[in-house]
Amino acid sequence: MQTRRTPLVSTTLGTSRELVSFHFGDAGRGGERVYMQSSLHADETPAMLTAWTLKKRLADLEAAGRVRGEIVLVPVANPIGLSQHVLGQFLGRFETNSGHNFNRGFPSPSADALIERVGARLSSDDAAHNARVLRGALVGMLGEMSAKNEFESLRLALLTMASQADIVLDLHCSLEATMHVYTSPASWPAIEPLARYLGANGVLLATDSGGQSFDEVHALLWNEVRARLGDKTPLGAPNIAATIEHRGQRDVDYDTASQDADAIVDYLIARGVIEGEANDAPPLAQPATPLAGSQQLIAPVSGIVVYRAKVGARLKAGDAVFDIVDPISDDVTTVTTSNEGVFYMRRAIRFVYAGAPMGRVTGEKPVRTGVLIGA
Numbered sequence: 001m002q003t004r005r006t007p008l009v010s011t012t013l014g015t016s017r018e019l020v021s022f023h024f025g026d027a028g029r030g031g032e033r034v035y036m037q038s039s040l041h042a043d044e045t046p047a048m049l050t051a052w053t054l055k056k057r058l059a060d061l062e063a064a065g066r067v068r069g070e071i072v073l074v075p076v077a078n079p080i081g082l083s084q085h086v087l088g089q090f091l092g093r094f095e096t097n098s099g100h101n102f103n104r105g106f107p108s109p110s111a112d113a114l115i116e117r118v119g120a121r122l123s124s125d126d127a128a129h130n131a132r133v134l135r136g137a138l139v140g141m142l143g144e145m146s147a148k149n150e151f152e153s154l155r156l157a158l159l160t161m162a163s164q165a166d167i168v169l170d171l172h173c174s175l176e177a178t179m180h181v182y183t184s185p186a187s188w189p190a191i192e193p194l195a196r197y198l199g200a201n202g203v204l205l206a207t208d209s210g211g212q213s214f215d216e217v218h219a220l221l222w223n224e225v226r227a228r229l230g231d232k233t234p235l236g237a238p239n240i241a242a243t244i245e246h247r248g249q250r251d252v253d254y255d256t257a258s259q260d261a262d263a264i265v266d267y268l269i270a271r272g273v274i275e276g277e278a279n280d281a282p283p284l285a286q287p288a289t290p291l292a293g294s295q296q297l298i299a300p301v302s303g304i305v306v307y308r309a310k311v312g313a314r315l316k317a318g319d320a321v322f323d324i325v326d327p328i329s330d331d332v333t334t335v336t337t338s339n340e341g342v343f344y345m346r347r348a349i350r351f352v353y354a355g356a357p358m359g360r361v362t363g364e365k366p367v368r369t370g371v372l373i374g375a
Helices: 045-063 109-121 126-144 150-162 189-196 214-229 254-271
Strands: 002-005 018-025 032-038 069-076 167-174 180-183 203-205 240-248 293-296 303-307 318-327 332-336 341-346 357-361
Touching: 002 240, 018 109, 018 150, 018 203, 032 045, 032 254, 045 069, 045 167, 045 240, 045 254, 069 357, 109 126, 109 214, 126 150, 126 214, 150 214, 167 214, 167 293, 180 189, 180 341, 189 203, 189 240, 189 254, 240 293, 318 357
Parallel strands: 032 069, 032 167, 167 240, 180 203
Antiparallel strands: 002 018, 018 069, 180 240, 293 357, 303 318, 318 332, 341 357
16 A cells, blocks of 8 residues: 655645545556545545545455555545534535535536547557546646645645546535435446445436536546547546445444445455455345436425435325424424435434425436536
């Protein structure tokens, strides 16, 4: 295991932070390159504990000579957000200097600029060669970008480390949630075994959710490159990317982290990145559905929230999801779902204002357009 430290731009006098990454194996042995990071939203601690557990697994596997590919792991992907505490409250989702979401609006070179950069160096019959050439050019283009502050330097460092990976996994969690996965239709065939190993109770598919999240800009770039090149210029598959939501913020315990780390190792064995015999993947808990089909439940009034459906429950259209109690008027407003699907995430607070987003239920039919993910 190699430990590498990438310094971030110092925004204020007397302060400095660094990004620490752990590197396992060697892509020269013929396996894929895998990049994994956790807690880009710094207050999503379950992902960080899973990554720490996974780091120990990978160190043992490397010592046993079983890592065939190259694996890069960043357990603390957001040292900036880890320091943001206001009056005892942990604020890890947004950067307090700018208000920017740490996992939205990632910059990326355009597909056209990347293809123009490599020029005539692409092959008409060697997909692996083309992937290497394009990745090298991408690293060069990212290296030419300048970061004006700490926030921008963090994003650029993360993108650069992930830019040569065949598989990009961004480990997160929600507020209160069941295990679920966000990925693209193009990535889904390769990610499906991972969803099975993890026991994902929801899989949400979107090519472009509109938020330019970390995993999505990676997949989008390579999808666009592939579309521009066409069938006459083959390209390997460096567009496998997903966000893994490790349940809710309070789901932090050794047993759960161990279970999730083992699932990721099984997936890497099945991919051939790690030598060995993978356990059989269980059946998929729920079929994949379009992210555009998930129903966002909104609080129509203000009051005390009483959830009537458990996280992870499969609901039918018309089922009650939560009540809102007005302790002054005695009114009780019941909110139901119009979807048949899994109640996969909900807010953690129990008093809401009118118009607050309260949770989501998966659905087979697209019902939303535009930006599909929240702030």
